[in-house]
Amino acid sequence: MAKLYTKKTKSTPKMLPTKETVNFILSYSKALKIVKVGNEDYELNAN
Amino acid sequence: MAINQLPDDLLVKNYIDGDEIALEVLINRHQSKIYGFIYSKVLDRDIANDVFQDTFIKVIKTLKGRAYNEEGKFLPWVMRIAHNLIIDTFRKGKKMPMNRETEEFSIFSYMTDNSPNIESQIITEQVENDLLKLIEELPDDQKQVLKMRIYDDLSFKEIADLTDVSINTALGRMRYALMNMRRMIEKNQIVLTN
Numbered sequence: 519m520a521k522l523y524t525k526k527t528k529s530t531p532k533m534l535p536t537k538e539t540v541n542f543i544l545s546y547s548k549a550l551k552i553v554k555v556g557n558e559d560y561e562l563n564a565n
Numbered sequence: 566m567a568i569n570q571l572p573d574d575l576l577v578k579n580y581i582d583g584d585e586i587a588l589e590v591l592i593n594r595h596q597s598k599i600y601g602f603i604y605s606k607v608l609d610r611d612i613a614n615d616v617f618q619d620t621f622i623k624v625i626k627t628l629k630g631r632a633y634n635e636e637g638k639f640l641p642w643v644m645r646i647a648h649n650l651i652i653d654t655f656r657k658g659k660k661m662p663m664n665r666e667t668e669e670f671s672i673f674s675y676m677t678d679n680s681p682n683i684e685s686q687i688i689t690e691q692v693e694n695d696l697l698k699l700i701e702e703l704p705d706d707q708k709q710v711l712k713m714r715i716y717d718d719l720s721f722k723e724i725a726d727l728t729d730v731s732i733n734t735a736l737g738r739m740r741y742a743l744m745n746m747r748r749m750i751e752k753n754q755i756v757l758t759n
Contacts, residue, residue: 533601535617540592543621547588552629559630 573639581628592621595640599647606651616654620647692757699746699755707742710735 551562568590571579580587599620604613623646627633633642681689700708709728713719719727725735750757 532597533604534597535600535614539614539618540596543592543618543625544585544589546622547625547629548585550625550629552626552631554630561626 574635577628577633577635577639581631581633588625591639595643598640599643602644603647603651607654612654616647616650619650623650695755695757699749702749703742703745707738707745710738711742714739 549564551564553560553562568576568579568586571587571590573591573594576587576591580591596617600613600617603616603620604610607613607616620643624643700711703711706728710724713724713727714721721732721735721739725732728735730738749755
């Protein structure tokens with residue numbers, strides 16, 4: 519039986535941010551609330 | 566329709582309306598492209614993470630502030646923000662260049678710390694304690710003048726007034742105090758240098 523030579527395709531690793539970075543962004547979003555008072559925006563961070 | 570399959574414009578709308586999961590989906594969908602783009606410019610994972618984070622902080626603030634005009638171009642908009650932040654990063658880097666230590670160059674050749682180390686501090690304390698003990702061995706009148714002069718920083722006129730003696734007497738007592746201290750140091754072979 520003929521040998522099968524499978525060519526392994528080189529896969530470049532996906533460039534991804536760290537989980538900590540993404541988690542921080544999501545937590546920041548959950549904590550942030552922007553309130554418009556007149557012409558001004560106030561950022562409220564609920565810790 | 567599952568949230569993962571919603572188009573970007575609907576996810577953005579849902580997010581603005583308060584759906585935090587929509588943001589998570591958007592990040593998961595585009596993080597590779599955005600992060601890859603940032604990394605290709607800054608070539609440093611830590612800096613790329615910082616820029617990525619700052620990019621989405623701006624995205625979040627704009628969306629929550631309802632200042633985003635949805636024209637079906639979410640990803641190009643985010644990439645533009647990332648691009649501008651990369652430029653800011655490079656500008657900051659030029660203003661404050663980072664010097665890494667190499668074999669030829671060490672920042673410690675230029676920066677010195679002149680504050681006394683703990684050994685010097687201990688020796689200084691010991692010397693001061695020894696001096697105090699020597700001063701206590703002096704006769705009372707000499708001890709009084711010496712303490713008023715060195716520790717209270719009084720002039721000889723003030724010392725003379727306070728001790729009800731003439732200035733010459735105060736000066737004489739100080740002179741004898743110092744002579745007696747030198748004698749004690751020599752006699753007992755005390756080392757008072759740091």
